[in-house]
Amino acid sequence: MPSSDGKERETMSTSLADVAKAAGVSNATASRVLANSDYPVTEETRQKVLKAAEALDYRPNLIARGLRTEQTACVGLIVENILSPFIPPITRGIHDYLRQHDYSGIIINADWDPVAETKAMADLARRHIDGVILVESYTRSSDEVARLIDKPHIFVHRLFNSLNPYSVVPDDRHGARLAVKHLAGLGHQRIAFINGPAGWDATINRLAGYQDELAAWNLPFDPTLVIRGDWEVQSGYSAAQQLLALQSPPTAIFAANDLMALGVVYAAQGAGLRVPEDVALVGYDNRDFSGFVRPALTTVRMPCEEMGWIAAESLLRLINQEVAMIEPVLVKGELVTRQSCGAIQGEWQFEPEQGSIIRRQYQEEGNLTAPAA
Amino acid sequence: MPSSDGKERETMSTSLADVAKAAGVSNATASRVLANSDYPVTEETRQKVLKAAEALDYRPNLIARGLRTEQTACVGLIVENILSPFIPPITRGIHDYLRQHDYSGIIINADWDPVAETKAMADLARRHIDGVILVESYTRSSDEVARLIDKPHIFVHRLFNSLNPYSVVPDDRHGARLAVKHLAGLGHQRIAFINGPAGWDATINRLAGYQDELAAWNLPFDPTLVIRGDWEVQSGYSAAQQLLALQSPPTAIFAANDLMALGVVYAAQGAGLRVPEDVALVGYDNRDFSGFVRPALTTVRMPCEEMGWIAAESLLRLINQEVAMIEPVLVKGELVTRQSCGAIQGEWQFEPEQGSIIRRQYQEEGNLTAPAA
DNA sequence: ATTGACAAAGAAAACGATTTCTTATATAAT
DNA sequence: ATTATATAAGAAATCGTTTTCTTTGTCAAT
Numbered sequence: 001m002p003s004s005d006g007k008e009r010e011t012m013s014t015s016l017a018d019v020a021k022a023a024g025v026s027n028a029t030a031s032r033v034l035a036n037s038d039y040p041v042t043e044e045t046r047q048k049v050l051k052a053a054e055a056l057d058y059r060p061n062l063i064a065r066g067l068r069t070e071q072t073a074c075v076g077l078i079v080e081n082i083l084s085p086f087i088p089p090i091t092r093g094i095h096d097y098l099r100q101h102d103y104s105g106i107i108i109n110a111d112w113d114p115v116a117e118t119k120a121m122a123d124l125a126r127r128h129i130d131g132v133i134l135v136e137s138y139t140r141s142s143d144e145v146a147r148l149i150d151k152p153h154i155f156v157h158r159l160f161n162s163l164n165p166y167s168v169v170p171d172d173r174h175g176a177r178l179a180v181k182h183l184a185g186l187g188h189q190r191i192a193f194i195n196g197p198a199g200w201d202a203t204i205n206r207l208a209g210y211q212d213e214l215a216a217w218n219l220p221f222d223p224t225l226v227i228r229g230d231w232e233v234q235s236g237y238s239a240a241q242q243l244l245a246l247q248s249p250p251t252a253i254f255a256a257n258d259l260m261a262l263g264v265v266y267a268a269q270g271a272g273l274r275v276p277e278d279v280a281l282v283g284y285d286n287r288d289f290s291g292f293v294r295p296a297l298t299t300v301r302m303p304c305e306e307m308g309w310i311a312a313e314s315l316l317r318l319i320n321q322e323v324a325m326i327e328p329v330l331v332k333g334e335l336v337t338r339q340s341c342g343a344i345q346g347e348w349q350f351e352p353e354q355g356s357i358i359r360r361q362y363q364e365e366g367n368l369t370a371p372a373a
Numbered sequence: 374m375p376s377s378d379g380k381e382r383e384t385m386s387t388s389l390a391d392v393a394k395a396a397g398v399s400n401a402t403a404s405r406v407l408a409n410s411d412y413p414v415t416e417e418t419r420q421k422v423l424k425a426a427e428a429l430d431y432r433p434n435l436i437a438r439g440l441r442t443e444q445t446a447c448v449g450l451i452v453e454n455i456l457s458p459f460i461p462p463i464t465r466g467i468h469d470y471l472r473q474h475d476y477s478g479i480i481i482n483a484d485w486d487p488v489a490e491t492k493a494m495a496d497l498a499r500r501h502i503d504g505v506i507l508v509e510s511y512t513r514s515s516d517e518v519a520r521l522i523d524k525p526h527i528f529v530h531r532l533f534n535s536l537n538p539y540s541v542v543p544d545d546r547h548g549a550r551l552a553v554k555h556l557a558g559l560g561h562q563r564i565a566f567i568n569g570p571a572g573w574d575a576t577i578n579r580l581a582g583y584q585d586e587l588a589a590w591n592l593p594f595d596p597t598l599v600i601r602g603d604w605e606v607q608s609g610y611s612a613a614q615q616l617l618a619l620q621s622p623p624t625a626i627f628a629a630n631d632l633m634a635l636g637v638v639y640a641a642q643g644a645g646l647r648v649p650e651d652v653a654l655v656g657y658d659n660r661d662f663s664g665f666v667r668p669a670l671t672t673v674r675m676p677c678e679e680m681g682w683i684a685a686e687s688l689l690r691l692i693n694q695e696v697a698m699i700e701p702v703l704v705k706g707e708l709v710t711r712q713s714c715g716a717i718q719g720e721w722q723f724e725p726e727q728g729s730i731i732r733r734q735y736q737e738e739g740n741l742t743a744p745a746a
Numbered sequence: 747a748t749t750g751a752c753a754a755a756g757a758a759a760a761c762g763a764t765t766t767c768t769t770a771t772a773t774a775a776t
Numbered sequence: 777a778t779t780a781t782a783t784a785a786g787a788a789a790t791c792g793t794t795t796t797c798t799t800t801g802t803c804a805a806t
Binding site: 388389390400401404405408410412433434435436437438439440441442 | 796
């Protein structure tokens with residue numbers, strides 16, 4: 001009996017008042033039961049209300065609730081750009097955690113533009129979201145965010161100030177050690193490193209990890225084996241050409257990302273060398289293409305989805321006032337062993353693409369069929 | 374003077390009542406001015422209100438407005454999976470259009486699961502979103518959607534029922550013609566086609582386009598030159614092996630997506646053939662990797678962002694009741710000419726990745742610098 | 747001068763929940 | 777038997793807007 005007095009509106013959703021009336025109780029008690037208030041209600045009336053709500057298929061109007069409670073169960077996601085390669089997996093992780101806890105996320109692409117970010121926060125404030133996650137944002141400091149929006153926030157960053165509070169970042173130093181450890185363990189003594197450009201935390205930390213692990217194996221650090229790239233294929237290509245032309249060239253190369261690793265492959269091919277037989281190669285990131293290029297890249301996985309859900313978890317902690325601040329979190333990725341490092345022998349098949357696996361599973365199970373028409 | 378009577382709350386945003394009081398008018402008139410109502414207000418009072426709002430930096434509370442107007446300026450995006458390759462660009466297009474019109478989007482990953490989609494729509498209904506866009510959804514029919522949520526909706530699809538109303542889909546037939554036209558224009562007479570699996574609109578339409586264009590060039594249709602793949606690299610590899618082993622092998626191959634085209638490259642290399650010199654190749658989709666694999670793939674672009682903003686535009690039309698229904702829209706992509714087809718001569722550099730261009734521009738302009746510390 | 751129409755403003759209701767305030771009842775303590 | 781206390785329920789206020797209803801004042805037509 002969803003308020004059936006009106007004639008014009010056909011599908012009017014049932015309100016709390018409908019439930020209260022049906023249960024024969026007041027608005028207030030109905031609310032207390034259905035919002036899990038800790039105000040005492042007798043078991044008998046509680047059951048009456050629950051039954052009525054069930055029967056009427058009552059779903060609370062979150063807008064109305066939000067107006068009163070100032071809680072919208074909605075958080076803002078300010079991301080650099082959903083087209084940027086790491087953003088989708090990070091947002092996937094965030095969304096997964098949020099959804100498990102009945103929160104929603106509103107994404108805004110800020111395009112690495114401080115003005116856009118400022119506007120984004122203002123717009124989110126108008127919607128009275130409960131918190132903000134900034135993913136690869138231009139805005140780096142908590143103070144700056146706090147000045148723009150008076151809500152809890154978390155950073156997910158690969159670039160700067162990794163160890164600020166309220167940050168979730170990859171453990172790049174650890175990741176670099178994994179790569180070098182693997183190559184050293186395969187017996188390589190001269191391991192080159194193609195790093196990223198200056199000014200990035202990733203660049204600094206991966207270099208540190210590279211040096212750490214060389215030291216752990218008592219291998220000398222040779223600066224001529226470290227070349228700076230710019231993350232793109234072309235720079236990996238050029239860097240590898242330099243390295244392979246050295247008097248005593250490296251027998252293994254660790255590239256600070258998979259794009260540059262791909263450039264190494266092309267440079268090696270151009271020099272008539274085989275990967276991994278003549279030069280072993282490990283990349284970083286575990287990008288989607290790493291599994292289907294040739295040779296498939298051994299690489300250190302960037303733990304994007306974990307970073308996402310850890311960020312979401314931390315944010316909800318802040319929102320629910322379980323904690324007052326968040327210590328920076330370092331998230332570790334693991335080594336993904338494929339062909340480019342030489343650890344795996346024999347022929348291989350190309351890995352199917354990761355992103356579309358879910359639908360393909362349905363298709364294989366016969367759930368996906370052509371329309372009858 | 375944002376309701377400064379309370380002592381405890383420090384940062385309380387200014388409300389409409391504050392503006393009204395400051396302007397010396399009633400709540401109602403203030404609202405009429407600020408919400409652009411068509412109720413008459415004298416220019417004098419209008420200016421008073423606007424000035425007060427400006428001075429107090431008034432931003433309407435969208436939650437409160439939504440409660441009264443039943444309009445939240447928020448739409449739901451039910452997507453297959455944000456990790457799936459076409460979803461980010463489509464959502465980017467949607468978000469861009471929405472944002473221009475002061476709407477926000479809530480993304481839910483449905484993972485191609487009908488149960489998840491049903492729940493998603495129920496959850497969105499609780500938030501009283503103004504409409505829904507279903508991107509690559511399991512749910513195919515408008516009736517089904519209408520049964521679950523009483524709001525306008527639009528489909529963005531590459532799979533089924535492309536020509537249903539309320540759908541935005543790629544013009545695959547046109548795209549396939551572009552590919553074949555290009556190869557035929559380069560003088561190829563035997564053009565093979567590696568198609569997708571049965572049951573997909575893309576498969577049907579691209580085959581039709583392939584046949585259309587062959588006919589336009591008076592080239593015979595040879596069924597032995599058409600092989601069905603499953604969209605993955607491995608299947609393109611196998612298909613190309615078959616094709617290249619034919620008595621009279623094709624001189625050009627059109628692969629129905631870039632992944633299979635990549636498989637063709639590997640098969641050719643395995644057979645000691647060069648792409649494009651020995652076999653020309655055109656792919657489909659213009660995936661991000663197409664620009665930096667070797668040879669870079671000539672391909673037909675999937676117009677994802679356009680599909681996104683057309684979908685958003687159509688949805689807002691429905692929401693604002695400018696139209697009562699949406700005719701299916703076919704969106705065309707263009708040919709992106711790179712190395713694999715043989716039309717471009719000489720050496721080339723690897724294209725930088727598309728997704729991260731924005732940040733790189735900032736970096737080059739010197740806006741991106743290391744922290745001072 | 748009276749009436750009617752219309753413009754412009756304010757008062758109050760409405761949206762649908764939560765929460766505070768008030769009241770009624772039962773129980774325990776004096 | 778009376779009072780105090782605790783429990784459980786309802787009445788009403790509240791959140792910040794929009795919108796309906798009502799009122800006031802002005803002008804034109806009779």
